[in-house]
Amino acid sequence: MTLSSAGTPTQYAVELQGCTKQFSTPGGGTYFAVRDIDLKVEPGRFVSIVGPTGSGKSTILNMAAGLLKPSSGTASSFGAPVHGVNRRASYMFQQDALLPWKTVIENVSLGLTMAGVGKAEAHSEAQRWLEKVGLKNFADRYPHQLSGGMRKRTAVAQAWIVNPDILLMDEPFSALDVQTRQIMENELLALWQESGKAVVFITHDLDEAIALSDEVVILGAGPGSTVVGNYEITIPRPRDLLDIRDDPKFVELHREIWGRLKIEVSKTYEAARAEEGEVA
Ligand SMILES: Nc1ncnc2c1ncn2[C@@H]1O[C@H](COP(=O)(O)OP(=O)(O)OP(=O)(O)O)[C@@H](O)[C@H]1O
Ligand SMILES: [Mg+2]
Incomplete structure:
Protein backbone atom coordinates (compact mmCIF):
# COMPACT_ATOMS: atom_id res chain seq x y z
CA MET A 1 0.00 0.00 0.00
CA THR A 2 1.26 3.49 -0.81
CA LEU A 3 0.75 6.68 1.20
CA SER A 4 -1.00 9.73 -0.19
CA SER A 5 0.57 13.19 0.16
CA ALA A 6 -1.46 13.58 3.39
CA GLY A 7 0.23 10.44 4.75
CA THR A 8 -2.92 8.30 4.77
CA PRO A 9 -2.98 4.94 2.96
CA THR A 10 -4.38 5.10 -0.59
CA GLN A 11 -7.54 3.04 -1.00
CA TYR A 12 -7.63 1.91 -4.58
CA ALA A 13 -10.99 1.61 -6.28
CA VAL A 14 -9.57 -1.47 -8.00
CA GLU A 15 -6.45 -3.31 -6.94
CA LEU A 16 -5.15 -6.56 -8.38
CA GLN A 17 -2.10 -7.93 -6.61
CA GLY A 18 -0.16 -10.74 -8.25
CA CYS A 19 -3.29 -12.07 -9.94
CA THR A 20 -2.92 -15.19 -12.05
CA LYS A 21 -5.82 -16.89 -13.81
CA GLN A 22 -5.63 -20.34 -15.27
CA PHE A 23 -8.39 -22.24 -17.02
CA SER A 24 -8.87 -25.98 -17.54
CA THR A 25 -8.66 -26.99 -21.18
CA PRO A 26 -10.90 -29.64 -22.77
CA GLY A 27 -7.89 -32.00 -23.08
CA GLY A 28 -7.45 -31.98 -19.28
CA GLY A 29 -4.55 -29.49 -19.22
CA THR A 30 -4.37 -25.95 -17.90
CA TYR A 31 -4.07 -22.70 -19.78
CA PHE A 32 -2.63 -19.62 -18.13
CA ALA A 33 -4.58 -16.63 -19.38
CA VAL A 34 -2.78 -14.02 -17.25
CA ARG A 35 0.08 -14.22 -14.81
CA ASP A 36 1.11 -11.99 -11.88
CA ILE A 37 -1.03 -9.01 -12.81
CA ASP A 38 -0.60 -5.91 -10.65
CA LEU A 39 -3.10 -3.16 -11.34
CA LYS A 40 -3.95 -0.17 -9.18
CA VAL A 41 -6.71 2.25 -10.07
CA GLU A 42 -7.28 5.21 -7.78
CA PRO A 43 -10.76 6.66 -7.32
CA GLY A 44 -11.48 9.20 -10.07
CA ARG A 45 -8.84 7.82 -12.46
CA PHE A 46 -9.46 6.72 -16.03
CA VAL A 47 -7.26 3.73 -16.85
CA SER A 48 -7.28 1.84 -20.15
CA ILE A 49 -5.96 -1.64 -20.77
CA VAL A 50 -4.73 -2.39 -24.27
CA GLY A 51 -3.31 -5.64 -25.57
CA PRO A 52 -3.47 -8.10 -28.43
CA THR A 53 -6.48 -10.36 -28.84
CA GLY A 54 -6.50 -13.18 -26.29
CA SER A 55 -4.07 -11.38 -23.96
CA GLY A 56 -6.49 -11.54 -21.04
CA LYS A 57 -8.10 -8.09 -21.03
CA SER A 58 -11.62 -9.38 -20.36
CA THR A 59 -10.22 -11.85 -17.80
CA ILE A 60 -8.70 -8.96 -15.85
CA LEU A 61 -11.94 -6.98 -15.96
CA ASN A 62 -13.89 -10.05 -14.83
CA MET A 63 -11.58 -10.47 -11.83
CA ALA A 64 -12.12 -6.81 -10.88
CA ALA A 65 -15.89 -7.32 -11.28
CA GLY A 66 -15.88 -10.44 -9.12
CA LEU A 67 -17.20 -12.55 -12.00
CA LEU A 68 -13.99 -14.60 -12.04
CA LYS A 69 -11.94 -15.55 -8.99
CA PRO A 70 -8.16 -15.26 -9.42
CA SER A 71 -6.40 -18.66 -9.29
CA SER A 72 -3.80 -16.95 -7.12
CA GLY A 73 -3.26 -13.38 -5.94
CA THR A 74 -5.94 -11.03 -4.66
CA ALA A 75 -8.49 -8.70 -6.20
CA SER A 76 -9.72 -5.94 -3.91
CA SER A 77 -11.88 -2.86 -4.14
CA PHE A 78 -11.68 0.08 -1.73
CA GLY A 79 -9.53 -1.97 0.61
CA ALA A 80 -11.83 -5.03 0.80
CA PRO A 81 -11.24 -8.31 -1.02
CA VAL A 82 -13.72 -8.87 -3.86
CA HIS A 83 -15.94 -11.83 -2.91
CA GLY A 84 -18.74 -12.47 -5.36
CA VAL A 85 -19.95 -9.63 -7.56
CA ASN A 86 -18.26 -6.29 -6.85
CA ARG A 87 -21.19 -4.11 -5.76
CA ARG A 88 -19.18 -0.89 -6.10
CA ALA A 89 -18.88 -1.45 -9.86
CA SER A 90 -21.10 -1.29 -12.97
CA TYR A 91 -20.09 -3.44 -15.92
CA MET A 92 -20.58 -2.39 -19.55
CA PRO A 164 -21.34 3.18 -9.09
CA ASP A 165 -17.90 4.14 -7.77
CA ILE A 166 -16.30 2.13 -10.56
CA LEU A 167 -17.16 1.65 -14.24
CA LEU A 168 -15.76 -1.45 -15.90
CA MET A 169 -16.08 -1.10 -19.68
CA ASP A 170 -15.12 -3.91 -22.07
CA GLU A 171 -14.68 -2.46 -25.57
CA PRO A 172 -18.00 -0.65 -25.19
CA PHE A 173 -17.84 1.32 -28.44
CA SER A 174 -15.92 -1.03 -30.73
CA ALA A 175 -18.97 -2.03 -32.78
CA LEU A 176 -19.82 1.60 -33.66
CA ASP A 177 -18.85 3.52 -36.78
CA VAL A 178 -15.94 5.93 -36.33
CA GLN A 179 -18.00 9.14 -36.10
CA THR A 180 -20.56 7.77 -33.62
CA ARG A 181 -17.74 6.33 -31.62
CA GLN A 182 -15.97 9.67 -31.27
CA ILE A 183 -19.21 11.34 -30.20
CA MET A 184 -19.81 8.61 -27.59
CA GLU A 185 -16.23 8.94 -26.33
CA ASN A 186 -16.66 12.71 -25.93
CA GLU A 187 -19.93 12.21 -24.08
CA LEU A 188 -18.40 9.59 -21.81
CA LEU A 189 -15.59 11.99 -20.86
CA ALA A 190 -18.10 14.79 -20.19
CA LEU A 191 -20.05 12.51 -17.83
CA TRP A 192 -16.95 11.17 -16.14
CA GLN A 193 -15.03 14.45 -15.80
CA GLU A 194 -16.50 15.68 -12.53
CA SER A 195 -17.89 12.36 -11.33
CA GLY A 196 -15.00 11.13 -9.20
CA LYS A 197 -15.62 7.63 -10.58
CA ALA A 198 -12.84 5.23 -11.44
CA VAL A 199 -13.01 3.81 -14.96
CA VAL A 200 -11.27 0.69 -16.24
CA PHE A 201 -11.66 0.75 -20.01
CA ILE A 202 -10.69 -2.10 -22.30
CA THR A 203 -9.96 -1.40 -25.93
CA HIS A 204 -8.05 -2.73 -28.92
CA ASP A 205 -7.63 0.81 -30.13
CA LEU A 206 -4.56 2.66 -28.89
CA ASP A 207 -5.85 6.02 -30.19
CA GLU A 208 -9.00 5.64 -28.11
CA ALA A 209 -7.02 4.59 -25.03
CA ILE A 210 -4.66 7.59 -25.19
CA ALA A 211 -7.43 10.07 -25.98
CA LEU A 212 -9.56 9.05 -22.99
CA SER A 213 -7.18 8.01 -20.25
CA ASP A 214 -4.97 9.17 -17.42
CA GLU A 215 -2.99 5.96 -17.75
CA VAL A 216 -2.61 3.27 -20.41
CA VAL A 217 -1.61 -0.25 -19.36
CA ILE A 218 -0.18 -2.54 -22.03
CA LEU A 219 -0.62 -6.30 -21.77
CA GLY A 220 1.83 -8.65 -23.42
CA ALA A 221 1.01 -11.51 -25.78
CA GLY A 222 -0.49 -14.66 -24.25
CA PRO A 223 -0.36 -17.27 -22.92
CA GLY A 224 0.40 -16.11 -19.40
CA SER A 225 0.19 -12.43 -20.30
CA THR A 226 1.72 -9.90 -17.95
CA VAL A 227 1.73 -6.12 -17.84
CA VAL A 228 4.57 -4.95 -20.11
CA GLY A 229 4.10 -1.19 -19.81
CA ASN A 230 2.33 1.61 -17.92
CA TYR A 231 2.14 5.05 -19.47
CA GLU A 232 0.92 8.28 -17.87
CA ILE A 233 -1.12 10.32 -20.33
CA THR A 234 -0.30 13.89 -19.44
CA ILE A 235 -2.47 15.60 -22.07
CA PRO A 236 -4.40 18.34 -20.20
CA ARG A 237 -8.16 18.10 -19.60
CA PRO A 238 -10.78 18.92 -20.63
CA ARG A 239 -9.91 17.26 -23.93
CA ASP A 240 -11.75 17.62 -27.19
CA LEU A 241 -11.53 14.20 -28.73
CA LEU A 242 -12.47 15.40 -32.19
CA ASP A 243 -9.14 17.28 -32.46
CA ILE A 244 -6.89 15.45 -30.03
CA ARG A 245 -5.18 13.27 -32.63
CA ASP A 246 -3.38 16.36 -34.01
CA ASP A 247 -1.99 17.34 -30.60
CA PRO A 248 1.84 16.98 -30.66
CA LYS A 249 1.79 15.36 -27.21
CA PHE A 250 -0.73 12.78 -28.47
CA VAL A 251 1.45 12.01 -31.49
CA GLU A 252 4.54 11.61 -29.31
CA LEU A 253 2.80 9.33 -26.77
CA HIS A 254 1.25 7.28 -29.56
CA ARG A 255 4.64 6.71 -31.17
CA GLU A 256 6.19 5.65 -27.85
CA ILE A 257 3.38 3.31 -26.75
CA TRP A 258 2.80 1.79 -30.18
CA GLY A 259 6.54 0.99 -30.30
CA ARG A 260 5.95 -1.31 -27.32
CA LEU A 261 2.50 -2.63 -28.23
CA LYS A 262 3.42 -3.62 -31.77
CA ILE A 263 6.01 -6.10 -30.46
CA GLU A 264 3.23 -7.91 -28.58
CA VAL A 265 0.79 -7.70 -31.50
CA SER A 266 3.45 -9.21 -33.81
CA LYS A 267 4.10 -12.07 -31.36
CA THR A 268 0.38 -12.86 -31.25
CA TYR A 269 0.17 -12.75 -35.03
CA GLU A 270 3.20 -15.01 -35.46
CA ALA A 271 1.82 -17.49 -32.91
CA ALA A 272 -1.53 -17.62 -34.74
CA ARG A 273 0.27 -18.21 -38.05
CA ALA A 274 2.35 -21.02 -36.51
CA GLU A 275 -0.80 -22.62 -35.11
CA GLU A 276 -2.50 -22.42 -38.52
CA GLY A 277 0.59 -24.10 -39.99
CA GLU A 278 0.31 -26.96 -37.47
CA VAL A 279 -3.35 -27.44 -38.26
CA ALA A 280 -2.84 -27.34 -42.05
N1 LIG B 1 -13.68 -19.69 -19.49
C1 LIG B 1 -12.56 -19.93 -20.17
N2 LIG B 1 -12.09 -21.19 -20.31
C2 LIG B 1 -10.94 -21.43 -20.99
N3 LIG B 1 -10.16 -20.47 -21.53
C3 LIG B 1 -10.58 -19.21 -21.42
C4 LIG B 1 -11.80 -18.87 -20.73
N4 LIG B 1 -11.95 -17.50 -20.78
C5 LIG B 1 -10.89 -17.04 -21.47
N5 LIG B 1 -10.07 -18.04 -21.84
C6 LIG B 1 -8.81 -17.92 -22.59
O1 LIG B 1 -7.98 -16.98 -21.91
C7 LIG B 1 -7.31 -16.13 -22.83
C8 LIG B 1 -7.64 -14.67 -22.49
O2 LIG B 1 -9.03 -14.45 -22.82
P1 LIG B 1 -9.69 -13.00 -22.74
O3 LIG B 1 -11.08 -13.16 -23.20
O4 LIG B 1 -9.47 -12.45 -21.39
O5 LIG B 1 -8.79 -12.20 -23.80
P2 LIG B 1 -9.00 -10.74 -24.39
O6 LIG B 1 -7.70 -10.03 -24.27
O7 LIG B 1 -10.19 -10.11 -23.75
O8 LIG B 1 -9.28 -11.06 -25.93
P3 LIG B 1 -10.13 -10.20 -27.02
O9 LIG B 1 -9.31 -9.00 -27.32
O10 LIG B 1 -10.20 -11.13 -28.20
O11 LIG B 1 -11.47 -9.88 -26.42
C9 LIG B 1 -7.76 -16.56 -24.22
O12 LIG B 1 -6.77 -17.41 -24.76
C10 LIG B 1 -9.04 -17.33 -23.97
O13 LIG B 1 -9.21 -18.34 -24.93
MG1 LIG C 1 -12.11 -9.51 -24.48
Whole structure:
Protein backbone atom coordinates (compact mmCIF):
# COMPACT_ATOMS: atom_id res chain seq x y z
CA MET A 1 0.00 0.00 0.00
CA THR A 2 1.26 3.49 -0.81
CA LEU A 3 0.75 6.68 1.20
CA SER A 4 -1.00 9.73 -0.19
CA SER A 5 0.57 13.19 0.16
CA ALA A 6 -1.46 13.58 3.39
CA GLY A 7 0.23 10.44 4.75
CA THR A 8 -2.92 8.30 4.77
CA PRO A 9 -2.98 4.94 2.96
CA THR A 10 -4.38 5.10 -0.59
CA GLN A 11 -7.54 3.04 -1.00
CA TYR A 12 -7.63 1.91 -4.58
CA ALA A 13 -10.99 1.61 -6.28
CA VAL A 14 -9.57 -1.47 -8.00
CA GLU A 15 -6.45 -3.31 -6.94
CA LEU A 16 -5.15 -6.56 -8.38
CA GLN A 17 -2.10 -7.93 -6.61
CA GLY A 18 -0.16 -10.74 -8.25
CA CYS A 19 -3.29 -12.07 -9.94
CA THR A 20 -2.92 -15.19 -12.05
CA LYS A 21 -5.82 -16.89 -13.81
CA GLN A 22 -5.63 -20.34 -15.27
CA PHE A 23 -8.39 -22.24 -17.02
CA SER A 24 -8.87 -25.98 -17.54
CA THR A 25 -8.66 -26.99 -21.18
CA PRO A 26 -10.90 -29.64 -22.77
CA GLY A 27 -7.89 -32.00 -23.08
CA GLY A 28 -7.45 -31.98 -19.28
CA GLY A 29 -4.55 -29.49 -19.22
CA THR A 30 -4.37 -25.95 -17.90
CA TYR A 31 -4.07 -22.70 -19.78
CA PHE A 32 -2.63 -19.62 -18.13
CA ALA A 33 -4.58 -16.63 -19.38
CA VAL A 34 -2.78 -14.02 -17.25
CA ARG A 35 0.08 -14.22 -14.81
CA ASP A 36 1.11 -11.99 -11.88
CA ILE A 37 -1.03 -9.01 -12.81
CA ASP A 38 -0.60 -5.91 -10.65
CA LEU A 39 -3.10 -3.16 -11.34
CA LYS A 40 -3.95 -0.17 -9.18
CA VAL A 41 -6.71 2.25 -10.07
CA GLU A 42 -7.28 5.21 -7.78
CA PRO A 43 -10.76 6.66 -7.32
CA GLY A 44 -11.48 9.20 -10.07
CA ARG A 45 -8.84 7.82 -12.46
CA PHE A 46 -9.46 6.72 -16.03
CA VAL A 47 -7.26 3.73 -16.85
CA SER A 48 -7.28 1.84 -20.15
CA ILE A 49 -5.96 -1.64 -20.77
CA VAL A 50 -4.73 -2.39 -24.27
CA GLY A 51 -3.31 -5.64 -25.57
CA PRO A 52 -3.47 -8.10 -28.43
CA THR A 53 -6.48 -10.36 -28.84
CA GLY A 54 -6.50 -13.18 -26.29
CA SER A 55 -4.07 -11.38 -23.96
CA GLY A 56 -6.49 -11.54 -21.04
CA LYS A 57 -8.10 -8.09 -21.03
CA SER A 58 -11.62 -9.38 -20.36
CA THR A 59 -10.22 -11.85 -17.80
CA ILE A 60 -8.70 -8.96 -15.85
CA LEU A 61 -11.94 -6.98 -15.96
CA ASN A 62 -13.89 -10.05 -14.83
CA MET A 63 -11.58 -10.47 -11.83
CA ALA A 64 -12.12 -6.81 -10.88
CA ALA A 65 -15.89 -7.32 -11.28
CA GLY A 66 -15.88 -10.44 -9.12
CA LEU A 67 -17.20 -12.55 -12.00
CA LEU A 68 -13.99 -14.60 -12.04
CA LYS A 69 -11.94 -15.55 -8.99
CA PRO A 70 -8.16 -15.26 -9.42
CA SER A 71 -6.40 -18.66 -9.29
CA SER A 72 -3.80 -16.95 -7.12
CA GLY A 73 -3.26 -13.38 -5.94
CA THR A 74 -5.94 -11.03 -4.66
CA ALA A 75 -8.49 -8.70 -6.20
CA SER A 76 -9.72 -5.94 -3.91
CA SER A 77 -11.88 -2.86 -4.14
CA PHE A 78 -11.68 0.08 -1.73
CA GLY A 79 -9.53 -1.97 0.61
CA ALA A 80 -11.83 -5.03 0.80
CA PRO A 81 -11.24 -8.31 -1.02
CA VAL A 82 -13.72 -8.87 -3.86
CA HIS A 83 -15.94 -11.83 -2.91
CA GLY A 84 -18.74 -12.47 -5.36
CA VAL A 85 -19.95 -9.63 -7.56
CA ASN A 86 -18.26 -6.29 -6.85
CA ARG A 87 -21.19 -4.11 -5.76
CA ARG A 88 -19.18 -0.89 -6.10
CA ALA A 89 -18.88 -1.45 -9.86
CA SER A 90 -21.10 -1.29 -12.97
CA TYR A 91 -20.09 -3.44 -15.92
CA MET A 92 -20.58 -2.39 -19.55
CA PHE A 93 -20.14 -5.42 -21.77
CA GLN A 94 -18.88 -5.39 -25.33
CA GLN A 95 -22.25 -6.66 -26.47
CA ASP A 96 -24.77 -4.51 -24.65
CA ALA A 97 -26.94 -6.47 -22.27
CA LEU A 98 -30.30 -4.78 -22.92
CA LEU A 99 -33.35 -6.96 -22.33
CA PRO A 100 -35.19 -7.17 -25.67
CA TRP A 101 -38.65 -7.51 -24.11
CA LYS A 102 -38.30 -4.35 -22.01
CA THR A 103 -38.55 -0.77 -23.22
CA VAL A 104 -35.65 1.67 -23.03
CA ILE A 105 -36.93 3.24 -19.81
CA GLU A 106 -37.55 -0.15 -18.23
CA ASN A 107 -34.06 -1.28 -19.16
CA VAL A 108 -32.51 1.87 -17.68
CA SER A 109 -34.61 1.62 -14.48
CA LEU A 110 -33.66 -1.99 -13.89
CA GLY A 111 -30.69 -1.42 -11.57
CA LEU A 112 -32.79 0.80 -9.32
CA THR A 113 -35.88 -1.42 -9.21
CA MET A 114 -33.68 -4.43 -8.46
CA ALA A 115 -32.21 -2.43 -5.57
CA GLY A 116 -35.75 -1.96 -4.20
CA VAL A 117 -36.51 1.57 -5.48
CA GLY A 118 -40.23 2.05 -6.32
CA LYS A 119 -41.20 1.97 -10.00
CA ALA A 120 -42.37 5.61 -10.21
CA GLU A 121 -39.18 6.95 -8.64
CA ALA A 122 -36.99 4.63 -10.73
CA HIS A 123 -38.73 5.74 -13.94
CA SER A 124 -38.37 9.41 -13.11
CA GLU A 125 -34.64 8.95 -12.44
CA ALA A 126 -34.33 6.89 -15.64
CA GLN A 127 -36.03 9.68 -17.62
CA ARG A 128 -33.47 12.12 -16.22
CA TRP A 129 -30.68 9.84 -17.44
CA LEU A 130 -32.30 9.42 -20.85
CA GLU A 131 -32.25 13.20 -21.19
CA LYS A 132 -28.56 13.28 -20.25
CA VAL A 133 -27.66 10.73 -22.94
CA GLY A 134 -29.85 12.33 -25.63
CA LEU A 135 -32.68 9.77 -25.62
CA LYS A 136 -35.41 11.89 -24.08
CA ASN A 137 -37.97 10.90 -26.72
CA PHE A 138 -37.10 7.21 -26.95
CA ALA A 139 -38.21 5.99 -23.53
CA ASP A 140 -40.95 3.72 -24.88
CA ARG A 141 -39.00 2.14 -27.72
CA TYR A 142 -37.77 -1.44 -27.57
CA PRO A 143 -34.05 -2.18 -28.08
CA HIS A 144 -34.59 -3.59 -31.61
CA GLN A 145 -36.08 -0.21 -32.61
CA LEU A 146 -32.81 1.63 -31.80
CA SER A 147 -29.64 2.29 -33.78
CA GLY A 148 -26.34 0.86 -32.52
CA GLY A 149 -25.38 4.27 -31.08
CA MET A 150 -28.72 4.60 -29.28
CA ARG A 151 -28.33 1.15 -27.76
CA LYS A 152 -24.93 2.21 -26.42
CA ARG A 153 -26.43 5.39 -24.98
CA THR A 154 -29.05 3.25 -23.25
CA ALA A 155 -26.31 0.99 -21.90
CA VAL A 156 -24.38 4.04 -20.62
CA ALA A 157 -27.50 5.31 -18.79
CA GLN A 158 -28.08 1.80 -17.41
CA ALA A 159 -24.54 1.64 -16.03
CA TRP A 160 -24.55 5.17 -14.54
CA ILE A 161 -28.01 5.30 -12.98
CA VAL A 162 -26.95 3.17 -10.01
CA ASN A 163 -24.20 5.70 -9.27
CA PRO A 164 -21.34 3.18 -9.09
CA ASP A 165 -17.90 4.14 -7.77
CA ILE A 166 -16.30 2.13 -10.56
CA LEU A 167 -17.16 1.65 -14.24
CA LEU A 168 -15.76 -1.45 -15.90
CA MET A 169 -16.08 -1.10 -19.68
CA ASP A 170 -15.12 -3.91 -22.07
CA GLU A 171 -14.68 -2.46 -25.57
CA PRO A 172 -18.00 -0.65 -25.19
CA PHE A 173 -17.84 1.32 -28.44
CA SER A 174 -15.92 -1.03 -30.73
CA ALA A 175 -18.97 -2.03 -32.78
CA LEU A 176 -19.82 1.60 -33.66
CA ASP A 177 -18.85 3.52 -36.78
CA VAL A 178 -15.94 5.93 -36.33
CA GLN A 179 -18.00 9.14 -36.10
CA THR A 180 -20.56 7.77 -33.62
CA ARG A 181 -17.74 6.33 -31.62
CA GLN A 182 -15.97 9.67 -31.27
CA ILE A 183 -19.21 11.34 -30.20
CA MET A 184 -19.81 8.61 -27.59
CA GLU A 185 -16.23 8.94 -26.33
CA ASN A 186 -16.66 12.71 -25.93
CA GLU A 187 -19.93 12.21 -24.08
CA LEU A 188 -18.40 9.59 -21.81
CA LEU A 189 -15.59 11.99 -20.86
CA ALA A 190 -18.10 14.79 -20.19
CA LEU A 191 -20.05 12.51 -17.83
CA TRP A 192 -16.95 11.17 -16.14
CA GLN A 193 -15.03 14.45 -15.80
CA GLU A 194 -16.50 15.68 -12.53
CA SER A 195 -17.89 12.36 -11.33
CA GLY A 196 -15.00 11.13 -9.20
CA LYS A 197 -15.62 7.63 -10.58
CA ALA A 198 -12.84 5.23 -11.44
CA VAL A 199 -13.01 3.81 -14.96
CA VAL A 200 -11.27 0.69 -16.24
CA PHE A 201 -11.66 0.75 -20.01
CA ILE A 202 -10.69 -2.10 -22.30
CA THR A 203 -9.96 -1.40 -25.93
CA HIS A 204 -8.05 -2.73 -28.92
CA ASP A 205 -7.63 0.81 -30.13
CA LEU A 206 -4.56 2.66 -28.89
CA ASP A 207 -5.85 6.02 -30.19
CA GLU A 208 -9.00 5.64 -28.11
CA ALA A 209 -7.02 4.59 -25.03
CA ILE A 210 -4.66 7.59 -25.19
CA ALA A 211 -7.43 10.07 -25.98
CA LEU A 212 -9.56 9.05 -22.99
CA SER A 213 -7.18 8.01 -20.25
CA ASP A 214 -4.97 9.17 -17.42
CA GLU A 215 -2.99 5.96 -17.75
CA VAL A 216 -2.61 3.27 -20.41
CA VAL A 217 -1.61 -0.25 -19.36
CA ILE A 218 -0.18 -2.54 -22.03
CA LEU A 219 -0.62 -6.30 -21.77
CA GLY A 220 1.83 -8.65 -23.42
CA ALA A 221 1.01 -11.51 -25.78
CA GLY A 222 -0.49 -14.66 -24.25
CA PRO A 223 -0.36 -17.27 -22.92
CA GLY A 224 0.40 -16.11 -19.40
CA SER A 225 0.19 -12.43 -20.30
CA THR A 226 1.72 -9.90 -17.95
CA VAL A 227 1.73 -6.12 -17.84
CA VAL A 228 4.57 -4.95 -20.11
CA GLY A 229 4.10 -1.19 -19.81
CA ASN A 230 2.33 1.61 -17.92
CA TYR A 231 2.14 5.05 -19.47
CA GLU A 232 0.92 8.28 -17.87
CA ILE A 233 -1.12 10.32 -20.33
CA THR A 234 -0.30 13.89 -19.44
CA ILE A 235 -2.47 15.60 -22.07
CA PRO A 236 -4.40 18.34 -20.20
CA ARG A 237 -8.16 18.10 -19.60
CA PRO A 238 -10.78 18.92 -20.63
CA ARG A 239 -9.91 17.26 -23.93
CA ASP A 240 -11.75 17.62 -27.19
CA LEU A 241 -11.53 14.20 -28.73
CA LEU A 242 -12.47 15.40 -32.19
CA ASP A 243 -9.14 17.28 -32.46
CA ILE A 244 -6.89 15.45 -30.03
CA ARG A 245 -5.18 13.27 -32.63
CA ASP A 246 -3.38 16.36 -34.01
CA ASP A 247 -1.99 17.34 -30.60
CA PRO A 248 1.84 16.98 -30.66
CA LYS A 249 1.79 15.36 -27.21
CA PHE A 250 -0.73 12.78 -28.47
CA VAL A 251 1.45 12.01 -31.49
CA GLU A 252 4.54 11.61 -29.31
CA LEU A 253 2.80 9.33 -26.77
CA HIS A 254 1.25 7.28 -29.56
CA ARG A 255 4.64 6.71 -31.17
CA GLU A 256 6.19 5.65 -27.85
CA ILE A 257 3.38 3.31 -26.75
CA TRP A 258 2.80 1.79 -30.18
CA GLY A 259 6.54 0.99 -30.30
CA ARG A 260 5.95 -1.31 -27.32
CA LEU A 261 2.50 -2.63 -28.23
CA LYS A 262 3.42 -3.62 -31.77
CA ILE A 263 6.01 -6.10 -30.46
CA GLU A 264 3.23 -7.91 -28.58
CA VAL A 265 0.79 -7.70 -31.50
CA SER A 266 3.45 -9.21 -33.81
CA LYS A 267 4.10 -12.07 -31.36
CA THR A 268 0.38 -12.86 -31.25
CA TYR A 269 0.17 -12.75 -35.03
CA GLU A 270 3.20 -15.01 -35.46
CA ALA A 271 1.82 -17.49 -32.91
CA ALA A 272 -1.53 -17.62 -34.74
CA ARG A 273 0.27 -18.21 -38.05
CA ALA A 274 2.35 -21.02 -36.51
CA GLU A 275 -0.80 -22.62 -35.11
CA GLU A 276 -2.50 -22.42 -38.52
CA GLY A 277 0.59 -24.10 -39.99
CA GLU A 278 0.31 -26.96 -37.47
CA VAL A 279 -3.35 -27.44 -38.26
CA ALA A 280 -2.84 -27.34 -42.05
N1 LIG B 1 -13.68 -19.69 -19.49
C1 LIG B 1 -12.56 -19.93 -20.17
N2 LIG B 1 -12.09 -21.19 -20.31
C2 LIG B 1 -10.94 -21.43 -20.99
N3 LIG B 1 -10.16 -20.47 -21.53
C3 LIG B 1 -10.58 -19.21 -21.42
C4 LIG B 1 -11.80 -18.87 -20.73
N4 LIG B 1 -11.95 -17.50 -20.78
C5 LIG B 1 -10.89 -17.04 -21.47
N5 LIG B 1 -10.07 -18.04 -21.84
C6 LIG B 1 -8.81 -17.92 -22.59
O1 LIG B 1 -7.98 -16.98 -21.91
C7 LIG B 1 -7.31 -16.13 -22.83
C8 LIG B 1 -7.64 -14.67 -22.49
O2 LIG B 1 -9.03 -14.45 -22.82
P1 LIG B 1 -9.69 -13.00 -22.74
O3 LIG B 1 -11.08 -13.16 -23.20
O4 LIG B 1 -9.47 -12.45 -21.39
O5 LIG B 1 -8.79 -12.20 -23.80
P2 LIG B 1 -9.00 -10.74 -24.39
O6 LIG B 1 -7.70 -10.03 -24.27
O7 LIG B 1 -10.19 -10.11 -23.75
O8 LIG B 1 -9.28 -11.06 -25.93
P3 LIG B 1 -10.13 -10.20 -27.02
O9 LIG B 1 -9.31 -9.00 -27.32
O10 LIG B 1 -10.20 -11.13 -28.20
O11 LIG B 1 -11.47 -9.88 -26.42
C9 LIG B 1 -7.76 -16.56 -24.22
O12 LIG B 1 -6.77 -17.41 -24.76
C10 LIG B 1 -9.04 -17.33 -23.97
O13 LIG B 1 -9.21 -18.34 -24.93
MG1 LIG C 1 -12.11 -9.51 -24.48
